[in-house]
Structures are given as C-alpha cells and as structure tokens.
Amino acid sequence: MMKIPTCLVRVVAPAAAATLVTAVLGSAVFASAPQYNEEAEAFLEKHCARCHNDERMAGNWTLSDVALDDVSKGMNLADWESVLRVTQRGEMPPASRPKPGHEELQGFVDWLQGSLDGYASANPNPGRATLRRLNRNEYSNAVRDLLHINQDLSEALPADDSGYGFDNIADVLSVSPVLMDRYLAVAGKVSRLAVGLGSDQPYTTTYQLPKDGSILNQGVPSYDERMSHYLPLDSRGGGVFEYYAPQDGEYEISGYLNANTNNEVDRLEDNRVSLRVPLTAGAHYIGMTFRKDLALDERVQILHNTTEEVPLPSAPPTSLTLDFVVDGARVGSTEVPSYYMSPRYAQHNFPRDVLEINVAGPYEVIGPGVTPSRAKIFSCTPGIWPFTENYCAQKILGKLARQAYRRPVEANDIERLMKVYRQAQTQSNSSFEQGIAAAIQAILVSPSFLFLYESDPQDAAPGTVHRISDVEYAARLALFLWSSLPDEELLSLAEKGKLREPKVLQQQVARMLTDDRALALEQNFAGQWLYLRNLEFHRPDVKEFPEFDVPLRDAMKRESELFFSSIVRNNASILDFLKSDYTFLNERLAAHYGIAGVKGPELRRVQLAPDSMRGGLLGQASILTVTSYANHTSVVRRGQWVLANLLAAPPPPAPPDVPALKAESTSGKALNAREQLAQHSKDPACHSCHVRMDPIGLSLEKYDAIGRLRELDAGRPIDVTTAMPDGRAFEGLYGLQDVLMDSREQFAGAFTERLMIYALGRGLEANDQPKVRQIIRTARANNYPMHEIILGILTSEPFNYRMVPAHEKTTAAVH
Incomplete structure (x- = not known):
C-alpha cells in the first residue's frame, strides 16, 4: 500500500484566525491532509468496521458517522482524538485482530493527525474560560509576596478539592460562607502582623517534634543526626521551627525533654528547660539541640533491641549540653541530666532528646521594629505637607492594590479602600497604621485578589475569541511559574506591552525559573504529578x-x-x-x-x-x-x-x-x-x-x-x-x-499535557491536543529541553487567548 501523501503547509485561515495563529505561534507549520483520502477509508474499513458499526457501536462510535473530507462533521473531535491515541500506541486494532503494517499504520496516523491539526489551525479555540479562585497555597504565596511577610497561611485555610490531578483547577475551587469567614480571619491577622500591630501581650507558640517510632537507622539512632541545616554543624537531635515574632522584645524559648521511649505523654516540669532571649520582629528559626562533642558513651548511643543482657556502662555521663538556637546561632546553653531507663525495657539505653519546643512572648515590648513587611508597606510616611496621612494612605494602598489585583488600579478601587481606611481611623480614635491594616485586610478579601479575573471586550459576542491583555498574561504567567502574584518587573513590562516579545519573554522565564519563588513548581506541580x-x-x-x-x-x-x-x-x-x-x-x-x-x-x-x-x-x-x-x-x-x-x-x-x-x-x-x-x-x-x-x-x-x-x-x-x-x-x-x-514522544506529550493542565487551571479537551502536539514537535529537535516545553505552553493559543463565555457578554472589573 502506498503511504498516504502528507504535505506541510502554512495554514490559510479566515482573517481573524490567521492573525491569531501568527501572533501566537509565529511561523509554526501544521500537517494538512487532502480533503478526502481513499487509503484512510480503506484502513477504517479493514481494521475498524468489524466493531465500530451501527450494530455493535464499540466505543460508542460507528463508521457511519465518519466524514473523511471534514473531521468536524459527523463524529466529534474528542472521538477522533481517541482514535488517534489508541492507533498511535498500537492498542487498536485489538490483539485478537490482524495488525496493520508499520507504513500502513503510520500513513493513517499522519492523515488523521494532519486533519485534526489543520482543522484546529483554521478554527482557533483556546478553550472555555472559567473564573478561577486562588487555592490556599497560591493565596499564601500571594500574601507573602504582596506584604513581604514570611508566614505560611495555607494550613489556616481549608484544603482545596482536586480535579485532573491538581488542586488549582477552576471548576473545583468553589467558594463557601465558611471559606469566606476563614479568609476574613486570616486576612485580619496577617494584615495587623505585617503592619506591626501584632500582639503586645504574651502568648505561646508550640512546636512538637516529629517522632516516628523507628528503632534503628543503620545501627545508629535517628536522633543522633543533625536534624536541620538551621542547626549547628556539631549538633545532634532536637529540632527547629519557623517562628514569627510580632514585636521587638524578649521571648522565652522553652522545651520539654524526653528519653525517646514510647511513653511520651507527660509534660513534667522537671523535664522543662528554658531561656529568655531578645528577638527582633519578624521571622526566626528557633531550635533546641544537643552538642555532639559532649555526646554520651558510644555504648549508650546504640539502641539495643535484643533479648540479650546488655550491661549498663559502669560510669555513665551525668550531663549533656543542650543549646538554644536562633537563626542557626547558639544564643545560650544549659546542662541537662542524662539517665537510663529500667532494664525491663527492650530498648535499654536512651540519651535525652527534645519532645517539644515552645516560644512565649513578647515580654518587655520595644515596638514593631524594622521588618521587610513594614518597609514594603510604608513606602510613604506622613509628615510635612503634602505628605498628609490621607495622601500617604492613597499612595500606599494604590501601590499594594496594583500588585494584589494584578492590574493598574482605578480611582474607584482606591476610593473603596480609603473608605475602609477612614472607617477604621474614626473608630476609637484609631491610628494611621490601624487604618492601613484595615484597608490591607479589605485587599486580601477582595474578589480582585482572590480570583484570577479576566475581562472581555465591550459588546463581545458569546463564543468569540480574543487575546487577553498583557497584564492578564502577566497574572497567568506568575500563577503558573510562581503560584503567586507578578512582581514589579513583570507588571511594568506588561503595562508597556513588551512582556510577550519573544526575547523579553525568554529572559523573564529564565529569570523566574531561577528565582526561589519557582520552588512552587516543585512543591505544587511535582508534588501532585509525582x-x-x-x-x-x-x-x-x-x-x-x-x-x-x-x-x-x-x-x-x-x-x-x-x-x-x-x-x-x-x-x-x-x-x-x-x-x-x-x-x-x-x-x-x-x-x-x-x-x-x-x-x-x-x-x-x-x-x-x-x-x-x-x-x-x-x-x-x-x-x-x-x-x-x-x-x-x-x-x-x-x-x-x-x-x-x-x-x-x-x-x-x-x-x-x-x-x-x-x-x-x-x-x-x-x-x-x-x-x-x-x-x-x-x-x-x-x-x-x-x-x-x-x-x-x-x-x-x-x-x-x-x-x-x-x-x-x-x-x-x-x-x-x-x-x-x-x-x-x-x-x-x-x-x-x-x-x-x-516511547519518548508519548512521554513528552503526557508530560506536556500535565504541565498544561496545571498552567491553565482546567482539564484539556480535544481542541487542545493539536497545541500539545505542536509543542512537542518543536521541542523534539533539541531533545525536549524543559524551558522549551514551558515556553511552548506560554506561547500557545490556550495560554494567550480567551473565549467569551456563553453566559456573559462583557463585564467590568470585579471588586
């Protein structure tokens, strides 16, 4: 059988479609097939007709629905994509039926793929648009980058539902009254903390060290290891956690010690150690750990889990040095006694270890201090005219709202926030900073912050396709690579209309992927994909x-x-x-x-x-x-x-x-x-x-x-x-x-599909598959480099365009 002729041509589409394709994909080429192909018809009759007919309807489709001159007629595109998948993988025809030869199969695959890709090029469809809420990880990251406050807020919010394997899918990110109550509570707490109005009354934060009940680690107890890179190099056991000090002042670090037995239920005062230290307002890593240079006798460090009699050391050490650690540095130490459990236990010898770390404070409060949050927020300080409190409030809130809302702000945006600011100020003679904190809380619960909102052109007809604005593109880009907000550099380039220029976009993607915020891809994409x-x-x-x-x-x-x-x-x-x-x-x-x-x-x-x-x-x-x-x-x-x-x-x-x-x-x-x-x-x-x-x-x-x-x-x-x-x-x-x-091309397609689902926040449909194939065709020449896959998604039609939903014509910005 002669291989089906396939030619590569530039797609000629209607004017609007041609403009769209050129703008998004540049000089990309697509496979195009003849309008009708006898070999394709013969392939279907030979290998598919026995099962896919009007009587058996295997797979819920029949050859009676097939129109070889136009894949959009008769059988729907999703079924055609399914046919393409199973034939490419060799899953169809089934093992019980004669298999087509390689050239015969490849000819049919080329014809079908070319037909589907050609149709997609001539009929642009970026997929349906759905209003998308930030999930709890995205919310926490956005607050962190907006206010420069190092606080993980995700655990304070309810877990998000998942769809298509990810928890950032618009269709499943619903909003409930309970969720809005949590947003209000979290926003109120974090806004006061960022402004410097955190509690000046002492309270205790508790961290329990994880215990897993394991017995041996290659013969050495797991608590004999250095437990974190925030602890000194010559340390063993203990632990460390991140603590946010609300004010400059004194704080009491304390902890309960245990003997690594299974009866860790008591918090006896005899086992409590503590130290007061000065802390500046902001995030610190607080830890407690033992020094290795004063470790126990080697026989004691080995956990014996045998029935043999193990003699106790004749002269066991009587004390160990326990260090208090702040941000990796020892700020104090204390000697704590060492003891042995009764020989009736199977595990005879146990050195002391830390069960729990508490931080209480602030005491002797000095003030809010100088924190990254206050430096970010108070870009204007009230003083000599014209820098009045109202003037500075407008400047501060306008700057924050621009980043929070991911777009230029308008006068009515500022006025809404100023109304909240003035109401807070007039209540009980509140201060300027309390008014700012109230307005920041309003920003953090605003729909413009909580939702990735994109507008449609005035009087746009439902079902029409248009290119999203550059600032909307910047918001999509930051949410994809950082699970957060665009920074000043992205916003400025977007406002100038330069962000999507090829060289600029490549430079920005390279910058973003080497930024620490790109760890969100590791935690949120890889964490769920793998x-x-x-x-x-x-x-x-x-x-x-x-x-x-x-x-x-x-x-x-x-x-x-x-x-x-x-x-x-x-x-x-x-x-x-x-x-x-x-x-x-x-x-x-x-x-x-x-x-x-x-x-x-x-x-x-x-x-x-x-x-x-x-x-x-x-x-x-x-x-x-x-x-x-x-x-x-x-x-x-x-x-x-x-x-x-x-x-x-x-x-x-x-x-x-x-x-x-x-x-x-x-x-x-x-x-x-x-x-x-x-x-x-x-x-x-x-x-x-x-x-x-x-x-x-x-x-x-x-x-x-x-x-x-x-x-x-x-x-x-x-x-x-x-x-x-x-x-x-x-x-x-x-x-x-x-x-x-x-099967590298199949893997490349599978990986690109997963990454595109994550990037778009929705499942992929039949009209998306030609774009996936275009990305992997381009990346194949360079052995599928990661950045080329990412750039392929960023320059794809679904990522750059939006279809006007059927239920709306046009909308103003959400507030």
Whole structure:
C-alpha cells in the first residue's frame, strides 16, 4: 500500500484566525491532509468496521458517522482524538485482530493527525474560560509576596478539592460562607502582623517534634543526626521551627525533654528547660539541640533491641549540653541530666532528646521594629505637607492594590479602600497604621485578589475569541511559574506591552525559573504529578520496615523535589525523568540505596555508577514507596502509576467486584508477586488491563515497599524479566527505562499535557491536543529541553487567548 501523501503547509485561515495563529505561534507549520483520502477509508474499513458499526457501536462510535473530507462533521473531535491515541500506541486494532503494517499504520496516523491539526489551525479555540479562585497555597504565596511577610497561611485555610490531578483547577475551587469567614480571619491577622500591630501581650507558640517510632537507622539512632541545616554543624537531635515574632522584645524559648521511649505523654516540669532571649520582629528559626562533642558513651548511643543482657556502662555521663538556637546561632546553653531507663525495657539505653519546643512572648515590648513587611508597606510616611496621612494612605494602598489585583488600579478601587481606611481611623480614635491594616485586610478579601479575573471586550459576542491583555498574561504567567502574584518587573513590562516579545519573554522565564519563588513548581506541580504529597501520609509497617523513619522519608521526598528542580533550573531534557546518571542523596538515603561515599545530612547531586540500579524517577524511593502498600510492594500500583503519570495511558478503573490477589496457593505455599498475578490474570475480564500494567510493575519487583533493593520474594529469587504486550522483552529497571525511552514522544506529550493542565487551571479537551502536539514537535529537535516545553505552553493559543463565555457578554472589573 502506498503511504498516504502528507504535505506541510502554512495554514490559510479566515482573517481573524490567521492573525491569531501568527501572533501566537509565529511561523509554526501544521500537517494538512487532502480533503478526502481513499487509503484512510480503506484502513477504517479493514481494521475498524468489524466493531465500530451501527450494530455493535464499540466505543460508542460507528463508521457511519465518519466524514473523511471534514473531521468536524459527523463524529466529534474528542472521538477522533481517541482514535488517534489508541492507533498511535498500537492498542487498536485489538490483539485478537490482524495488525496493520508499520507504513500502513503510520500513513493513517499522519492523515488523521494532519486533519485534526489543520482543522484546529483554521478554527482557533483556546478553550472555555472559567473564573478561577486562588487555592490556599497560591493565596499564601500571594500574601507573602504582596506584604513581604514570611508566614505560611495555607494550613489556616481549608484544603482545596482536586480535579485532573491538581488542586488549582477552576471548576473545583468553589467558594463557601465558611471559606469566606476563614479568609476574613486570616486576612485580619496577617494584615495587623505585617503592619506591626501584632500582639503586645504574651502568648505561646508550640512546636512538637516529629517522632516516628523507628528503632534503628543503620545501627545508629535517628536522633543522633543533625536534624536541620538551621542547626549547628556539631549538633545532634532536637529540632527547629519557623517562628514569627510580632514585636521587638524578649521571648522565652522553652522545651520539654524526653528519653525517646514510647511513653511520651507527660509534660513534667522537671523535664522543662528554658531561656529568655531578645528577638527582633519578624521571622526566626528557633531550635533546641544537643552538642555532639559532649555526646554520651558510644555504648549508650546504640539502641539495643535484643533479648540479650546488655550491661549498663559502669560510669555513665551525668550531663549533656543542650543549646538554644536562633537563626542557626547558639544564643545560650544549659546542662541537662542524662539517665537510663529500667532494664525491663527492650530498648535499654536512651540519651535525652527534645519532645517539644515552645516560644512565649513578647515580654518587655520595644515596638514593631524594622521588618521587610513594614518597609514594603510604608513606602510613604506622613509628615510635612503634602505628605498628609490621607495622601500617604492613597499612595500606599494604590501601590499594594496594583500588585494584589494584578492590574493598574482605578480611582474607584482606591476610593473603596480609603473608605475602609477612614472607617477604621474614626473608630476609637484609631491610628494611621490601624487604618492601613484595615484597608490591607479589605485587599486580601477582595474578589480582585482572590480570583484570577479576566475581562472581555465591550459588546463581545458569546463564543468569540480574543487575546487577553498583557497584564492578564502577566497574572497567568506568575500563577503558573510562581503560584503567586507578578512582581514589579513583570507588571511594568506588561503595562508597556513588551512582556510577550519573544526575547523579553525568554529572559523573564529564565529569570523566574531561577528565582526561589519557582520552588512552587516543585512543591505544587511535582508534588501532585509525582504523588510526593502522599508520602507524608504513607505509613510503612513498622514490623516489616523498622528502619523507615522521618529523616529517611524527608530525604526520599527531597531527592525527588531537588531532581525535578534541577531539571527546571538547568533547562535539562525532560527525558532525564525517565533515565539519568545522577540523583540527589545524603548519607541516610545513600545508605538506604547501598551507595557508599556520601557523608552528612545535606542532600547533594551525586553521580551514579552504571550498576547502581538507580536513576530517573523510577529509581527513587519516594515513587517506589507511594506506589506500594504498607507491608508489601504492588505490581499493579506501580504499573498503573507509570501508565497514568508518564504515558497518559491509564487503564480503566477496576470493576467493583474484582477479587483480591491470593497470597497463598491452595496447598498453603506462599506465592510471590509474579505467581499471584499469573493466577489472577487467568480471568479474561482482568487480563486486558493487567497485560499492560503487570510487565511494568514486575520489572520493579527488586525494589521493596520502601525502595530498597532486594533479591527474594516469598523466599525465592525475584525474576524481573518480562515483556510488553507488543512482544518487546526487557529486564528490570534499566530495561524498563529503555522501553520508556523508545516511547519518548508519548512521554513528552503526557508530560506536556500535565504541565498544561496545571498552567491553565482546567482539564484539556480535544481542541487542545493539536497545541500539545505542536509543542512537542518543536521541542523534539533539541531533545525536549524543559524551558522549551514551558515556553511552548506560554506561547500557545490556550495560554494567550480567551473565549467569551456563553453566559456573559462583557463585564467590568470585579471588586
């Protein structure tokens, strides 16, 4: 069969569409197909007609609906996109039917893809527009950047619902009276704190150090480690937390000590230590920790969990040095006694450790001090005319509102805030600063702040498409890369109409991705895409995995976060997610992996040996752990995760009555994972899904439920040789990586889809898929660099344009 002719041409569209395409995509070209194609018709008749006909209606479509001269007629675009996906992946025709030859299949795929892309180019559609509320992480970041106040407000707000795998999806971010009450309370507290009106009456903030009940860490107690980079280098145990001092003054740092037993229920005054220190207003890292140079006898530092008699040291030390730490520096120390528990406990010897840290204050208040918040807010100080209080209030509120509302402010914006300011001032003879605090609270609960609002042209007809303004684009850009507000540089460029100039945009994206605020991509996008947020709530069985503890869990999570951020910051290829010769380790995680030569608690980039059995996401313990059960691995979960998250090809949900895997044979013999699945997949209803998932999961079976290498399962050697449904044989992690690298374009498309969903705050539809394909076609030439994927999204039609919703013609700004 002759390959279907395909030509690449510049799209010729109606005037408005042509302007749109040129403005957004420049000189991009799209595949265009002949209006009618006999080979395409023959392909459909040969390989699809048996199931997709008027009688069987498989997949809920029939060839009777197909119009080969116009893909927009008859069968809808979503069905055509589905046909394209399953034929590209080789999932259709099904395994029971003869498969088309490579050229025959590629010809049909080229024709269909060209038809869909050509139609999309001639009929611009950026997707439906939805009013989008800031989620709680975005709200917290926006307040931080608006007021320069280092406070995490997300935990003070209710958790947000998720859609399409992310919690920034407009459709699920509803608003309730309860939520508005929380916004008012949070806004009131943070506005007073930022202005410098925080409480001058003492109150106590409590931080409980995480305890995980683990017994051993390679033979050394986990509390023998340095617990944070905010603590001195020669420290062990204890902890540190971020505390915001509301005023300049004195504060009492205190803590309760324990012996690391399981009866940590009492807060005895005998176990309390404290110290008063002066603190300036603002954020500080407060900690308590022991000095290693005065550590206990080595025999005491080892936790003995055996039935053998372990003699106590004949002359145990009688005291330890406990340091009080502020912002990494020791501000005081005290000697605390050391003691031993009764020999009746299995864990015979326990050095002291910190159970809880409290900070009480302020005492001896001096004043609000000089903080980044006050410096940002009070850009105008009342004094000699014309700098009256009203004049400065207007200047201050106008500047804050411009950034908060992500647009130039108008006179009525300022007047609304000034009304709140004047009302607060007249109540009980309030001060200038109290009036400013009240107006800032009003900003923080304004719909213009809470919602990403975009306006339509006056008298625009429903369903028409228009380009969003530059300041609206800046707001989208900052929300995507920073989960926050645009800064002054972005706003200024947007107001001058320069932000979307290609060189300027590239420079700004590079700047933004190296800024600390880009950690939001790591925490919010990667945290949800890779399920890293789930790790905090994953509880491996303590009997099966006694070595799993908080430091190990945190190191697992940070490895994946730093790996993601490294690819973003260095503009590396996204294919590193599949296969890499480096990762990020500290001593604890390296020991877990069996990798020598890594010392200390700080994670750093480590070059991997060719035989390390690590590299890429699937060699990381975080992914292997969250895709396992508490006490054993899961071939199905791991296979499903790869299909859904890396290939955008999730299997259908399991039926409600699916039987559980049997851990034993009828004779009582323990079955390994391969044997359990072989028995389970005998059911034809199960086989169709498991044939795709199981080879992937089986190849990772040499990693246990917390990501360590192992050789045995159910007492027998683990076999990680397997094959994909198309017959490709492979073995273990490295073989799976090669299989995924062979599907690199599918992975690039899947990653781009996930990132575009996150960037747009909505699910993708059929009309979005041609834009995804255009992005990966462009990035393919340079081996899919991260920045090119991001810039492709930023210059795409959905990110730059807006369709006027059917329910509204035009609107004024929200207030």
